[in-house]
Amino acid sequence: MITLYTWTTPNGRKIPIMLEELGIPYTIETVNIGEGEQFKPEFLAISPNNKIPAIVDTDADGRTVAVFESGAILTYLAEKTGRLLPASGPERYKVLEWLHWQIGGLGPMFGQLGFFELRAKEKSELASKHFLDEAERLLGVMDRQLAHHSWLAGAEYSIADIAAYPWVMAAAEKMRPVLGSQLESLHNVQRWLALVGARPAVQRGMALPKAG
Ligand SMILES: N[C@@H](CCC(=O)N[C@@H](CS)C(=O)NCC(=O)O)C(=O)O
Numbered sequence: 001m002i003t004l005y006t007w008t009t010p011n012g013r014k015i016p017i018m019l020e021e022l023g024i025p026y027t028i029e030t031v032n033i034g035e036g037e038q039f040k041p042e043f044l045a046i047s048p049n050n051k052i053p054a055i056v057d058t059d060a061d062g063r064t065v066a067v068f069e070s071g072a073i074l075t076y077l078a079e080k081t082g083r084l085l086p087a088s089g090p091e092r093y094k095v096l097e098w099l100h101w102q103i104g105g106l107g108p109m110f111g112q113l114g115f116f117e118l119r120a121k122e123k124s125e126l127a128s129k130h131f132l133d134e135a136e137r138l139l140g141v142m143d144r145q146l147a148h149h150s151w152l153a154g155a156e157y158s159i160a161d162i163a164a165y166p167w168v169m170a171a172a173e174k175m176r177p178v179l180g181s182q183l184e185s186l187h188n189v190q191r192w193l194a195l196v197g198a199r200p201a202v203q204r205g206m207a208l209p210k211a212g
Pocket residue numbers: 009010011012033038050051052053068069070071103
C-alpha cells in the first residue's frame with residue numbers, strides 16, 4: 001500500500017494524478033505547508049528537503065521504500081507498474097528529458113515568478129522581468145514541441161505530461177494576470193491542456209488532496 005504525503009499545490013497534485021491514472025490503492029496524508037507541517041520530524045524522516053510530495057510504499061512483508069522529489073516518485077511508480085514510461089530505447093529518454101525539463105525549469109521558474117509577482121510584499125522589477133521572460137520562453141519551447149507531437153514527450157501520454165499539467169494550469173489560473181495573454185496565443189499548448197484535462201484521472205487528481 002502506498003501512502004502519499006502531499007498538499008494542494010502543482011507539485012503536490014502530480015502524484016494523485018499518477019496514482020489515479022494507475023488505479024492502484026493509496027492513502028493520502030496531508031502536509032499543510034502553510035502551517036509548517038513539512039518541518040515536523042516525522043515528515044523530515046521521509047522527505048529531508050522539507051518539501052511535498054513524498055511517498056512511502058509498504059509491501060506485503062512490511063518492507064518500505066520512501067521516495068521524495070516528484071520526478072523520482074513518478075519514475076518509481078512508472079517502473080513499479082510498467083506504465084507511462086517506456087522501459088528502454090529512445091522513447092524512454094524523450095520522456096525523461098521532458099520530465100527533467102519540467103522539474104528543473106518550468107516548475108522552479110513558474111514558482112519564482114509566482115513569488116515575485118503574486119506573493120512578495122516587496123516588488124522587484126528586475127526579478128519579475130527575469131522570471132517572466134524565462135516563464136514565457138519555457139512556454140514557447142513547450143508550444144514548439146507540441147506543434148509536432150500529440151503529447152509532451154512524443155506520441156504517447158507519459159509521466160512528462162503528468163508533471164507539466166498542474167504547473168501549466170497554475171499559469172492559466174493563479175498566474176493568469178502575468179502569463180494569461182501569452183498562454184492564450186499558444187495554440188498547441190491550449191490543445192494539449194484540453195487533451196490532458198479531459199482525462200478522468202487528471203480531473204480526479206487535480207481535486208486532491210482535500211485541504212480540510
Ligand atoms: N523539486 C521538488 C519541488 C517540491 C516543492 O517545491 N514543493 C513545495 C510545494 S509545491 C513545498 O513543499 N514547499 C514547502 C517548503 O518549501 O517549505 C519536487 O518536484 O518534488
